[in-house]
Amino acid sequence: MMERRQFIGSLAGLLSPELLPALEAIAANPGAELPAIKAVTRLGTGRPEDEKFWSRVRDLFYVPRDVIYLNNGSLGLSHRVVVEAMYRHLLESESVRTTKYGDYPWWGYGPALEIRKKVSAFIGADPEEIALTRNATEGMNTVAAGLDLNPGDEVLMSDQEHPGGRSAWYQRAKRYGIAVKEFALPNPPRTPGEILNRLEASITPRTRVISVSHITTVTGGMLPVKDIAALARSKNIISLVDGAHAIGQLPLDMHDIGCDYYAASPHKWLYAPKGTGVLYCRKGMAEKLWCHTAGGTWDRPELGCERLTNIGTSNYSILVGMAAAVEFQEKLGKELIAGRERYLNHYLRKMLSDWEGVWFINGPPPELSTAMVKAALPLKKLGDFPIRMWEKHRIWLVTADGDEKLPASIRFSLPIYISTRDLDRTLEILKEELSKRKHQET
Structure with missing residues (x-):
């Protein structure tokens, strides 16, 4: 069981004093700009390939650094801007701070x-x-x-x-x-x-x-x-x-x-x-x-x-x-975000294209894909592979077993805060795990 001191320490890692002051303090200043929005403004101008820039963007998310989350296609993980805005509104509305009659939450x-x-x-x-x-x-x-x-x-x-x-x-x-x-x-x-x-x-x-x-x-x-x-x-x-x-x-x-x-x-x-x-x-x-x-x-x-x-x-x-x-995307830049996703898509495709027996079920950016890569593997069944990837390596992937038309596959969904180093680590572990699985099939 986690001790109280450890628990508080883990919270301190998430609730950075610079980016996320106490939520109660945020709620107490309804007219003030959200701290996380200020942090987005301070990021300045980025480029799709600038890993240092996107590392600072990742600081605006709650995802721990040891987690590689590649499943935005199912569920995106909200950042601090969203959480701050929701929490402030929730406290404001539930404490009936409105001055307008009939203004319900x-x-x-x-x-x-x-x-x-x-x-x-x-x-x-x-x-x-x-x-x-x-x-x-x-x-x-x-x-x-x-x-x-x-x-x-x-x-x-x-x-x-x-x-x-x-x-x-x-x-x-x-x-x-x-x-x-x-x-x-x-x-x-x-x-x-x-x-x-x-x-x-x-x-x-x-x-x-x-x-x-x-x-x-x-x-x-x-x-x-x-x-x-x-x-x-x-x-x-x-x-x-x-x-x-x-x-x-x-x-x-x-x-x-x-x-x-x-x-x-x-x-x-x-x-x-x-x-x-x-x-x-x-x-x-x-x-x-x-x-x-x-x-x-x-x-x-x-x-x-x-x-x-x-x-x-x-x-x-x-x-x-x-x-x-919406405000977060507009401040960061919609075209910059799409550019980052295409950059990660191209990077992943280039790395996987050298693997024997691997091919892509969807087409490349920009006309046929943006932030998602569907890679076919030289296997029919993946068994507990996705469970092992998460529980052993903290890498969250979505997979599909093969059928009469297609082999087994992985759908990579690439959020903006994922780094090329994350992808390198994922592919290194993936190659080891797939080698084990291939031996099991034979």
Whole structure:
């Protein structure tokens, strides 16, 4: 059991006096700039390859130095800016420090315009085009359950959609008789055009909706969603994009992409609090949806996305955290962040390309991937390999066993604070572990 002195010592390592003064002190100064935001400003200008700069960025996260976390694709780890903002708002609201009557610490009732304005500016949309959700799955379900479709109408999607993006359509098919059709993504794709051609070849006269990922959870590969949206529009087909992995990983401009709907999970690459989500509805498209959760404004389509946001009492503090995550990215620089992720992607690919029997299931940056690398291995089964990597080496990876189509694989998700030294260490240990596993298979 950890002794009290050891416990306090471990906290001292996390709560750096310079970056994170006592949270109670932060909460006592509601009008002051957050200490962690000041620390971001002091970082100055960085470059994608500047390891010293990104080491200082890592100081803004709580991740211990001996941990190599390569799973942003499932869950991002929030930084100090987010935690400080949430904690301050939580103490402010729960102590009823507001001077405005009816200013409750919740969302789910009313417009929540302050948050929607910040998010919309960040992703190139208008505030009235933004609905607040709890994740991309909820956003995808809002559209899938809300559109008027008839039996026999087709929904076209790729064969690499996340269950949160595909299941709502399959449930609707089972209940109401629509048809769901999948097209196969190439592994790996050579060009964005190859993906677009496969999708277009799968469209039929019955296709009413195209529902695809911007970046797939299976491989981390990117789809040409702007071209897909333009193709859909030319054929009078509704376009829905599952952007769970894209927000925070890529600079986004909804108006430039041109899709009808776009669902996002900021808790991954934006490092926002878990339980935050965004649904973009192109102007005039929110009115076409029935509410999947009917609140008091369900029958007021003139409210647009506000009507879809009114889902009942929810935690406003996490929305404050999401707004802080947006501020962090804007101060650090969206293009710089994407550049860092591409740099790490290229670095990892270069190191792995020399390994016998290893190849890449997704394509390279910048058009076919950004911060995720899916590496196929010369093995069929990995067994307890990912458990050993974490419990023995403190390296968190996501793996998949092979099947009749593909060998076993590893999905590397590369957060900005990971260093090239971390990747070198990971590959050194990985090579040893895979050698052991290969001997076991033979």
